[in-house]
Amino acid sequence: GDSVTQMEGPVTLSEEAFLTINCTYTATGYPSLFWYVQYPGEGLQLLLKATKADDKGSNKGFEATYRKETTSFHLEKGSVQVSDSAVYFCALRTGANNLFFGTGTRLTVIP
Amino acid sequence: DAGVIQSPRHEVTEMGQEVTLRCKPISGHDYLFWYRQTMMRGLELLIYFNNNVPIDDSGMPEDRFSAKMPNASFSTLKIQPSEPRDSAVYFCASSFFGASNNGYTFGSGTRLTVV
Numbered sequence: 001g002d003s004v005t006q007m008e009g010p011v012t013l014s015e016e017a018f019l020t021i022n023c024t025y026t027a028t029g030y031p032s033l034f035w036y037v038q039y040p041g042e043g044l045q046l047l048l049k050a051t052k053a054d055d056k057g058s059n060k061g062f063e064a065t066y067r068k069e070t071t072s073f074h075l076e077k078g079s080v081q082v083s084d085s086a087v088y089f090c091a092l093r094t095g096a097n098n099l100f101f102g103t104g105t106r107l108t109v110i111p
Numbered sequence: 112d113a114g115v116i117q118s119p120r121h122e123v124t125e126m127g128q129e130v131t132l133r134c135k136p137i138s139g140h141d142y143l144f145w146y147r148q149t150m151m152r153g154l155e156l157l158i159y160f161n162n163n164v165p166i167d168d169s170g171m172p173e174d175r176f177s178a179k180m181p182n183a184s185f186s187t188l189k190i191q192p193s194e195p196r197d198s199a200v201y202f203c204a205s206s207f208f209g210a211s212n213n214g215y216t217f218g219s220g221t222r223l224t225v226v
Binding site (some may be wrong): 032034036042043044046049086089091093097099101102104 | 115116152153155161167202204214215216217219220
């Protein structure tokens with residue numbers, strides 16, 4: 001079945017460090033891929049998405065590239081800020097109406 | 112659009128009491144989802160509706176849980192009787208089945224504490 005595996009956290013970085021959160025997927029068909037972010041006390045917000053192979057999603061300095069050959073959708077940011085501290089969820093959606101979420105990765109950025 | 116609106120934001124209740132969580136999806140969205148989030152299990156899909164009809168309730172943990180969607184702008188998730196292990200954050204999300212490249216829009220959640 002369809003599933004998403006993302007790196008376990010927590011991840012702690014200093015401000016301005018480079019961030020990578022790994023995400024790999026298993027899917028039949030051609031999924032769309034998403035990264036969601038959850039700030040403390042809030043619901044999940046869509047951060048970025050990619051709908052086909054080699055697409056790059058980007059938003060707020062975050063990027064992720066849909067790599068079909070490695071079935072991956074790693075999240076990256078060149079210079080993190082304290083305000084990026086949150087939980088990040090990788091997710092996929094195929095034609096069926098269900099988003100499959102990863103377990104989430106908690107990021108803490110320290111000044 | 113105000114987004115997906117959930118109420119209440121916080122609910123504290125005693126074991127055995129009935130709890131009702133409410134959700135107003137985004138206008139025009141034809142799918143509505145109820146999720147539960149806990150530290151132990153992460154995000155779990157409980158049930159989802161399409162055009163107000165329940166499609167898959169296999170995630171509902173037991174008969175104490177029930178969900179309804181009487182119209183396109185309102186849904187409820189009810190727990191009766193509530194138990195301490197039901198303590199979690201419950202999220203409602205909605206989506207438009209235009210294409211699978213649409214994500215979901217989540218509400219801010221209801222934090223339920225059963226004591």
